[in-house]
Each structure stands twice: as structure tokens, then as C-alpha cells.
Amino acid sequence: MTATVSPPSTRLTASVADRSKPFVTEHGDILRQVDLTYETWGTLNSAGDNAVLIIHALTGDSHAAAHDSEDQPGWWEPLVGPGKAIDTDRYFAVCPNNLGSCYGSTGPSTINPETGEAYRLSFPMFTVRDLVAIQARLVEQLGITTLQAVIGGSLGGMQVLEWAAMYPERVRKAIPVATSGRFSAQGIAFNEIQRRVIMLDPAWNDGNYRDDAAPATGLAIARMVGVITYQSDELMATRFGRNPDARYTNWPAFLHRYDVEGYLNYQGDKLARRFDPNSYLYLTRAMDSHDLARGRGSFEDGIRLITAPTLMVGIRSDILFPTYLVREVSEIQQRLGSDGRYVEIDSPNGHDAFLNDVSTLSQSVREFLRE
């Protein structure tokens, strides 16, 4: 997959596992070569303790923000830069591309050095904790001793929570956005449907497609399911209502009769042009794995591992991570005597508000980091 959204010159690559230091996944599989691509903003101080780690969501990449005025805007542009909430005059910000993704980091479409062929489905299954463990190697290699904050939304927010639970000594503050302490049954259900649609596409071919003949339709429909969960009934009612699709007015027809359908199809096709279907399978499975409790006793026991002050950020209209599940983490932290806080983005725009309605988020992050 070759979709590149940032100039190659600002995208760096680190080898974080090799034959001398292989990466063993949570389930015991071994990766003998792992590269992570990443981008940085600002300068690391000599103590290595002014870093902020930014973690992207399911189909994101390392390009959280522009590096200069010539550069394309990043996916958290309003949040990251000189004088912004994540102030790169002060902090050294790092955003890695997730393991298993398709924007430079090692994933299913990478050539397996042992076979000379792309991994495809021979890539090991990995969890949110694996995503974090491999990032920890990058952070160490960069000479970072302390993360002033770890921040991310959705799948990124799951990783923030695991960072705080797995490496409490390295994380000063945690900001998990639009996420929960464990992924819900309904969330798993939506993911499962997305996987099954990709695998229904005959072009998927048990994962052995060529990059130029990928199961684009399957991935597009999977994305359409995702898009519904990233928005809200309220937003769709306002934005689309029952308006006809201007692009397709013939009647009768099964497709593209209403504006909302045209929009969904457009969004689906857009993702299918930029993302690897096998990466989508693996990364949704990683989301499903998210559970602070796993192997740690109770859910409370998992949350107890988090010692950093934690600012959970929920979105009023989020259907993928309903606010009660976001708040739950803060409430348990408070019961345990930890510094757990909750702030809510009062937006009608659903889950995607963590990317699009960032004024409350920006202000809360700024204040939380200044303390």
C-alpha cells in the first residue's frame, strides 16, 4: 500500500525489532523484524523528559500535524504545534504509525524477510498491548525517559490506557479520548461485521490479493459500517435527513437513492483507495482485544495499575464509545483514590468529534498539561 499523506522527508523510520532482539507478541508469536515509521515535532531536551506521545486511531497515520507552512495539515492539526495545546515549542511530540497498519510500519502487507513474500495472513495476531509494547521500544530508542503525556482517541485512546497501565513509571499524564477501559460487545459486533464483509469480497482471496487487486468493495462497505458508528443519528438527521442523492436520480434503483447513501458510498470508496484490507482485519481485532482487566484480575485491578493523573474525554453523542463507558474509568479511578477526571465534548457529531470538534478537547488538554 502506497498511500502517503505526509512528505517522506518528515516521516522517519526506526527498526525496533530484529533478529538479535525479536518482538514476541502477547500470544507468543515472534516477529524478527519490525520497523515503525513516526513523525516528530519540537525538540527533545537533554534529560529526555519533555516528550508527548500521540497515538492515532484505526486508519490513521503518523501525520498528526504539519511540520511547516508548506506541509499538509495533519489529523490533529488544531492540537499540535507551536503555542497549541500540545505546544511543540515546549514539548517533543512523537506520533508513530501503529504496528499492523499500512503507512510505513510493519504490517500484513510488509515483505516477510524470511520468505521474501508479503506476510498477508501469516502476520501474527496482535493486541492493543502489543501496539504499546512496540511503541515503548521506539520511545526508548529516541532517548525519551519520561512522557509528559500520552494522548490518543478511539483505538489510540485504548493504547493510552494501556501505556499508563503497562509503563506507569514513564507516563506523567494520560489523556484517553473517546475510548473505554474495555471494548464493548456492541463494538466487537460492529467490527466482526466489517471483517466478514471484507472476507466476503471474492478479491480478498483468503488474504492473498495483489495490492493492485485488493478487495476494495469489501473494504468500502466495511468502512460504511464504521462511518455510521463514527457519526450519530442526530448528525445524520441534520446533515442528510431524507434528502435525495443529487448524484443519482434515476428511479427505481437499489443504490444511491438518498443523500446519506451517496455520502456513505463516497466515504467507503475513499478509504478503500488508501487502506490495506488485511491491516483493517488485524487492527479491528486489536481493538476487540482491548480490556484493562485481561490477565490482571478484575477490571478495577487493571485500572489500579494506572498511577498517572488521567483525563478521560467523552463525546455526548458517541455511539461507539457511549459516555457511560468513558466515565466508568474515571469513576473507578476516583473510587480507588486515583486522580481520574472526566470531561465531555458536547457535540452532536458522534465519535468523529474527537477529530473534528476539538475546541473543548484543546482547552482541556492545555489546562491539564499546564498543571
Added chain:
Amino acid sequence: MTATVSPPSTRLTASVADRSKPFVTEHGDILRQVDLTYETWGTLNSAGDNAVLIIHALTGDSHAAAHDSEDQPGWWEPLVGPGKAIDTDRYFAVCPNNLGSCYGSTGPSTINPETGEAYRLSFPMFTVRDLVAIQARLVEQLGITTLQAVIGGSLGGMQVLEWAAMYPERVRKAIPVATSGRFSAQGIAFNEIQRRVIMLDPAWNDGNYRDDAAPATGLAIARMVGVITYQSDELMATRFGRNPDARYTNWPAFLHRYDVEGYLNYQGDKLARRFDPNSYLYLTRAMDSHDLARGRGSFEDGIRLITAPTLMVGIRSDILFPTYLVREVSEIQQRLGSDGRYVEIDSPNGHDAFLNDVSTLSQSVREFLRE
């Protein structure tokens, strides 16, 4: 499609359109032969004015209730029968199978008498109003002069509203359950995904599959999407949580890792064995068409046509028909000075509560009919 859930002896068939009296759809297409299957309970009085029309939902059939102790239970068994809310000692209850369905009534899998081949995609597109208009012919043929009530849930509830708007002189009371006055953008979005999944299945073959080689996987995945919308986050959390799927314990795997996935796959496969994929395409499009406003001026103008006392029934946890959309109809009726009422089923079980949690419904229907 041959799935039969009631003994053929209790299922009747009426020819409601033929060459001498063709049926013209809302969009101007012509059907020169339409049969509707239906079932009845109780006895029509000589005035023909003690009838209650029961209308089923998307994948339902005419078997609303058992006819005797030997018979299989129907989909609204607790509601229909001697001494029940729809008291068949008193009322003549009729439940037709919808036009376009696959349980005996004419639909895409029916042989087109003009070609000798199944209609498949040459079947005309139809709307909720067409479903109602063709039922009106059946009601007339049965000698029914007055419907003491029209009742149904979901797509059935949409038809109840149109019955009351299109034939106000024939409908004494309307009970639309878990439905709204116009289908939402989010609802259309979910339907569109379900259609696209069916059409992605190579077995679909542009609608020209043989009944024994239907696109079962596509229909199963479509149903999985539907099932999520018929349940709720709350129900899934309680019922499945993050429990592993006992049927599939191998790791790693993309499928069937969690209980909720096993359940969804089971439900999908179950529907795929009993329903026609083309019928699913047409009937979801009919749902999309639902809008009391269409061709009548404003939404209020559409609702103004309804003169019968109307009991809207919502479900607290319904995500397909959120309560605010159910209540909206009653609120507008009240503003207009009509007899519009609203009752809510306080169930965590989502949309499907209209089939499964019927004690509140049963009591409300009983009282409303007794008035």
C-alpha cells in the same frame, strides 16, 4: 423460497390483482397478477366491522399466532387469541404476508406470468404505501367494512401509519409500534449497507440466482447488521459482554472469538436459510420510502390526514427507532388537536422488544381497544 412456518391449511391466498384489475405502484409500474397470503383468527360479523388488521415487520410472515393447540406459536402469540389483547372471541384478526416478501405473497421470487420466469430484479420497486394499497384490496375482498384497529411494529408500524393516513374512513384505531413518521437517515444508512453486502456476494449474480444457490453469506452478514440495530448496547453488554465464543477457541483467528460474534453469525445464518435475498433488497427499500410527508406538503400535513385515535408505542432502548422519533408523531397529533398518545416499553432489549417484551404493549393495546 419455501420456508413455511405455519401449516399450509391455515394459510389462505387471495388474488388481489389480475389482468382485469392490475395493481399500479406508487411509481407507476404495473403488476398484472398479485396474490397475498394471509391468516385469520376469529369470525367476521355480518356488518363486517369487527376486524383488526395485524401487519408484520421486515422478515415476518402471516403467522401472527397459533390457530389451535396443535399449531406452532406465532410471532405475536401473546397478543393475539381468545381473551388476549387482540381478543379473537370478539375480533376478526387478519394478518397478510407483505407484497414483495417470500412467504406466499407475490414478490421477486414469484414466477412472472408474462415471462414464465421469476421476476427477480424485474419486480417493480414498491413503497410502504403500495404495501398498504394492496392490503386494502384484500380487506375489501374479505368483506371488511371497518377496521377496529390496525396494528404492527417496525415496517409493520410504518404501514399502520399509512393505513390511517390513506384510509381514515376505514380505520377506527391505529397502533404503530416501534416506528416513526418517516424513516431516519441513520436507518436508511443501515439498510443501504445491508443491500450492498447482499449484492457483494458473488452468488447474488445481479439478482439472477437459483433458489438453491442464493447469496446466503451476503444475506447472513446483512442480517448481522440488522440484528445489531434490533438490540442495544445495554442488552449486548449484559447478554454477551466480552465472553469468549465457546464454539470456537482456536487462537489466532479472525472469526468467532467472542460470544457476541458467534451469536451474530448464528442469527445471520438462520435468516439466510429462510429468506429470499432479493425480497430483502426490495423490502428494505420500501422501509426507506416511508415518509408521511411525501406528496402531502409538510410532515404535519401528512400526520393531519390521520383521524383515528393513535397509540404510538416506543421502546426505551430502541436504536433503530429512537423514542424521540416515535413520540414526535404523537406530539404533532396533539398540537394539531388530534387524539395522539404515546406509551413507552421500558425495556433494555432494543427494537426487538416489540416482539419479545410484550407485557406493557399487551396491556396498553387491551385498554386502548376497550375504550
